[in-house]
Amino acid sequence: MHASENRPALTLVRLPHAQDLDLPAYETSGAAGMDLRAAVPADEPIVIKPGGRMLVPTGFIFEIPAGYEGQVRPRSGLAFKHGITCLNTPGTIDSDYRGEVKVLLVNLGEQDFIVERGMRIAQMIIMPVTQATIRESDSATATARGAGGFGSTGSK
Numbered sequence: 001m002h003a004s005e006n007r008p009a010l011t012l013v014r015l016p017h018a019q020d021l022d023l024p025a026y027e028t029s030g031a032a033g034m035d036l037r038a039a040v041p042a043d044e045p046i047v048i049k050p051g052g053r054m055l056v057p058t059g060f061i062f063e064i065p066a067g068y069e070g071q072v073r074p075r076s077g078l079a080f081k082h083g084i085t086c087l088n089t090p091g092t093i094d095s096d097y098r099g100e101v102k103v104l105l106v107n108l109g110e111q112d113f114i115v116e117r118g119m120r121i122a123q124m125i126i127m128p129v130t131q132a133t134i135r136e137s138d139s140a141t142a143t144a145r146g147a148g149g150f151g152s153t154g155s156k
């Protein structure tokens with residue numbers, strides 16, 4: 001466990017359809033993310049067809065502390081074994097969002113994928129984030145790179 005004084009406080013609000021689900025938690029002491037579980041009805045699993053996408057509820061509101069964002073990222077095991085990933089990865093959870101966190105899964109595999117209740121479908125990372133001040137200018141300042149990009153410095 002890392003020193004608690006360095007950890008931002010995260011409040012989770014459990015929604016009625018998540019009553020029996022485990023609270024999202026870090027699975028190991030050094031885990032970067034806490035796993036998110038599918039809050040789908042036990043008798044109505046979600047089926048994601050090959051090439052299809054589905055929005056999967058997690059059953060929780062995350063009150064992300066000011067100065068942080070939530071990032072919803074895929075789990076590598078699901079990606080490797082089933083071709084299941086998050087379509088909009090990393091999903092952005094704003095600190096002022098008070099709706100249920102949902103996970104947009106896409107099936108890049110060849111088989112139907114069945115999302116069952118309580119399945120760990122993605123992970124949530126809490127990251128510091130900054131809002132810039134924004135101003136408009138007529139021209140950009142000069143640099144050595146200039147407008148070069150997309151391989152302009154060579155491949156070796």
Ligand SMILES: O=c1ccn([C@H]2C[C@H](O)[C@@H](COP(=O)(O)OP(=O)(O)OP(=O)(O)O)O2)c(=O)[nH]1
Binds near residue numbers: 072088090092100
């Ligand atoms: O994977 C995700 C991504 C987003 N959200 C929620 C939280 C986030 O704060 C809100 C808006 O997300 P985003 O800004 O990425 O979507 P948008 O299409 O720009 O919607 P909006 O106009 O509501 O900002 O949707 C999720 O629950 N899961």
Ligand SMILES: [Mg+2]
């Ligand atoms: Mg937005």
